[in-house]
Amino acid sequence: MATLTAGALGKMVKDSPPGLQAVLQVINLKKIAANGANDRYRLLVSDGEATYSHVMLATQLNTMMENNEIDALCVIRVNRYLCNTIQQDKRILILLDLEVLRKGSEVKEKIGNPTQLKLDAAGSAPAPQQDQPPPVQETSCRAAPALARPPLNPARIAGGNNATSPMQSSNSFGAKRPQAGPGTPGSDRVHKIATLTPYQNRWRIRARVTQKSNIRTWSNSRGEGRLFNVNFLDESGEIRATGFNDAVDKFYELLEVNKVYYVSRCSLKTANKQYSNVKNDYEMSFNNDSVIEKCEEEVDLPCMTFDFVPINEMEKHPAKSIVDVIGVVKVCNDLSTVIGRQSQKEITKRDLQIVDQSGSAINMTLWGSDAQSFDGSSHPVIAVKGASLSDFGGRSMSVLASSQTIVNPDIREAHMLRGWYDREGANMDFSTFKSDGMSGGGTSWKTFGQVVQENLGQGEKADWFTTKATLMHLKKDNCMYQACPTENCNKKLVDQGNGMWRCEKCQREFPNYKWRMILQATLSDFSGHQWVTSFQESAETLLGVKADELGDMRQNNEAAFDQVFQQALFKDYVFKLRAKVEVYNEESRLKTVCVAATPVDYTQYGKHLVEEIQKMGL
DNA sequence: CCCCCCCC
Numbered sequence: 308m309a310t311l312t313a314g315a316l317g318k319m320v321k322d323s324p325p326g327l328q329a330v331l332q333v334i335n336l337k338k339i340a341a342n343g344a345n346d347r348y349r350l351l352v353s354d355g356e357a358t359y360s361h362v363m364l365a366t367q368l369n370t371m372m373e374n375n376e377i378d379a380l381c382v383i384r385v386n387r388y389l390c391n392t393i394q395q396d397k398r399i400l401i402l403l404d405l406e407v408l409r410k411g412s413e414v415k416e417k418i419g420n421p422t423q424l425k426l427d428a429a430g431s432a433p434a435p436q437q438d439q440p441p442p443v444q445e446t447s448c449r450a451a452p453a454l455a456r457p458p459l460n461p462a463r464i465a466g467g468n469n470a471t472s473p474m475q476s477s478n479s480f481g482a483k484r485p486q487a488g489p490g491t492p493g494s495d496r497v498h499k500i501a502t503l504t505p506y507q508n509r510w511r512i513r514a515r516v517t518q519k520s521n522i523r524t525w526s527n528s529r530g531e532g533r534l535f536n537v538n539f540l541d542e543s544g545e546i547r548a549t550g551f552n553d554a555v556d557k558f559y560e561l562l563e564v565n566k567v568y569y570v571s572r573c574s575l576k577t578a579n580k581q582y583s584n585v586k587n588d589y590e591m592s593f594n595n596d597s598v599i600e601k602c603e604e605e606v607d608l609p610c611m612t613f614d615f616v617p618i619n620e621m622e623k624h625p626a627k628s629i630v631d632v633i634g635v636v637k638v639c640n641d642l643s644t645v646i647g648r649q650s651q652k653e654i655t656k657r658d659l660q661i662v663d664q665s666g667s668a669i670n671m672t673l674w675g676s677d678a679q680s681f682d683g684s685s686h687p688v689i690a691v692k693g694a695s696l697s698d699f700g701g702r703s704m705s706v707l708a709s710s711q712t713i714v715n716p717d718i719r720e721a722h723m724l725r726g727w728y729d730r731e732g733a734n735m736d737f738s739t740f741k742s743d744g745m746s747g748g749g750t751s752w753k754t755f756g757q758v759v760q761e762n763l764g765q766g767e768k769a770d771w772f773t774t775k776a777t778l779m780h781l782k783k784d785n786c787m788y789q790a791c792p793t794e795n796c797n798k799k800l801v802d803q804g805n806g807m808w809r810c811e812k813c814q815r816e817f818p819n820y821k822w823r824m825i826l827q828a829t830l831s832d833f834s835g836h837q838w839v840t841s842f843q844e845s846a847e848t849l850l851g852v853k854a855d856e857l858g859d860m861r862q863n864n865e866a867a868f869d870q871v872f873q874q875a876l877f878k879d880y881v882f883k884l885r886a887k888v889e890v891y892n893e894e895s896r897l898k899t900v901c902v903a904a905t906p907v908d909y910t911q912y913g914k915h916l917v918e919e920i921q922k923m924g925l
Numbered sequence: 926c927c928c929c930c931c932c933c
Contacts, residue, residue, distance in 0.1 A: 525927055534927055551926060582928040592926085645932035654931055674930065699933070707930055 311355035323390040330384050339505050348372050357424040362400045380411030499543035511571035514539035515608045518711050519564050547590040554593035567602040584629040619665035626698035633690040634661030635728040639683025668737035670703040687714045688721040698751040701740025756834025764886030764897050776830035790823035822858035841901040848904045850875050880904040
């Protein structure tokens with residue numbers, strides 16, 4: 308029988324001496340599904356005297372689980388480990404390197420009579436959750452919501468949870484009560500959202516629903532189904548929850564915005580921050596075991612928290628990130644429609660310009676019913692939780708279906724904005740994001756390095772950007788052609804050899820032609836380089852001659868023609884470029900078109916650089 | 926397990 312390293316677990320958890328090796332028995336193991344690819348394994352281990360359950364396998368050892376090398380009751384030697392403290396006082400052992408000394412299938416039984424590891428106050432390890440919630444910015448709001456979705460009843464936005472719906476005679480759904488139900492002293496305690504982790508089994512929160520999505524369907528290569536999201540909020544923090552398929556039927560009607568619920572037995576996994584700005588490292592999904600009960604008592608829980616980003620700081624946040632914003636609607640444009648590139652359907656939209664005390668303005672687009680129901684006629688204050696940032700025009704914003712919009716919220720920030728705008732803001736000039744760029748004209752500045760880093764042009768549609776670069780190389784061959792003289796027809800003509808040229812598009816022959824340019828060039832900056840194609844106007848700028856002159860030179864004065872190319876090299880311009888990946892002979896490459904080239908205005912470019920430096924926050 | 930959110 309193998310000998311375990313008695314007392315090892317206490318040392319590992321409390322002092323974590325480096326180099327400590329310990330022979331331990333794995334009593335039990337369990338898979339914790341994280342974001343798809345990265346499953347984690349949690350172990351209950353024993354050193355013969357004590358057991359410890361906050362033990363995780365480092366992901367690089369996952370294969371030992373997957374090929375059943377580590378099984379229940381096996382004896383392992385831990386060669387390397389870490390002890391992480393998470394959420395105040397919880398200590399998690401992470402096993403980094405281990406070998407299996409004996410398979411559990413041979414050992415067959417628990418070694419010794421270990422009891423749960425106890426730690427003194429100094430060790431302060433996994434005490435049952437006594438966690439005090441960290442202070443949290445809390446904005447309770449009594450507001451008149453203006454947008455139709457999701458249903459927010461103004462009468463209920465604050466205060467108790469006393470609003471009832473006739474539909475809601477039964478308020479408990481899901482499986483039986485948790486074993487630790489009401490009446491079981493101690494176990495009935497309510498946990499704080501901020502203390503939830505995937506590493507604990509038993510918890511119950513009491514939280515207000517602050518946001519609720521519509522039911523959506525999805526269909527992709529991994530399957531199809533229905534889902535909805537809600538956000539829960541308590542004094543300690545917030546968490547996003549998702550209900551899939553059956554959970555939609557079970558919980559969608561029960562969960563109402565602004566009401567309070569007891570929630571337990573849901574799955575927790577690490578949150579993908581890309582898709583929400585809910586301040587939690589984890590998110591939950593409802594499963595067959597989950598229990599959600601309406602809380603009937605009056606409880607004083609916050610209604611909504613915001614983490615407002617001042618408008619002038621929007622450039623510090625990357626495009627596509629999700630932020631909260633509050634501002635006064637300075638301009639409310641009429642409804643308009645666009646055709647969705649993907650859906651090919653007509654979509655209603657409304658553009659707003661909102662401003663705040665930072666002196667900056669930003670464009671914000673509302674879509675669909677949000678756009679239709681919006682009334683901006685009185686320059687209201689608008690607060691949006693979870694709007695998405697885009698880099699169109701430097702920076703602009705879009706209100707998503709998952710965003711929460713509140714018009715004239717009864718919060719401090721809104722009152723301050725109202726007073727400021729009525730006093731002075733209405734007559735102020737605001738800086739807009741597009742005005743930063745010289746010939747930038749609505750596209751953001753990128754270096755070639757950033758173009759690669761940020762995968763520009765890899766998406767469905769082309770990405771536009773502005774850059775200052777040096778003209779490093781020009782391709783002389785085929786840089787121009789004889790084009791149809793008909794206005795707006797730039798088709799290449801076929802030389803008939805008899806003094807006539809034929810346009811296949813116009814189905815006509817002409818005695819004359821016009822020169823058109825397609826110039827291939829390499830541009831370079833400190834971070835990289837890029838092949839680009841320039842057409843007529845921008846090519847003329849780069850070469851410093853008109854196409855007609857150049858065509859003349861090519862035919863009559865080859866030396867002059869060559870010299871144009873020599874002189875053009877190594878000059879700097881500000882380029883407006885359009886990039887899109889195209890697949891050509893099974894090879895994909897970034898096709899970049901020069902939409903405009905302008906000589907560098909160094910005063911303005913210097914200002915741009917200063918702004919970039921300021922954005923770095925140095 | 927979704928995560929699309931549209932246009933210039």
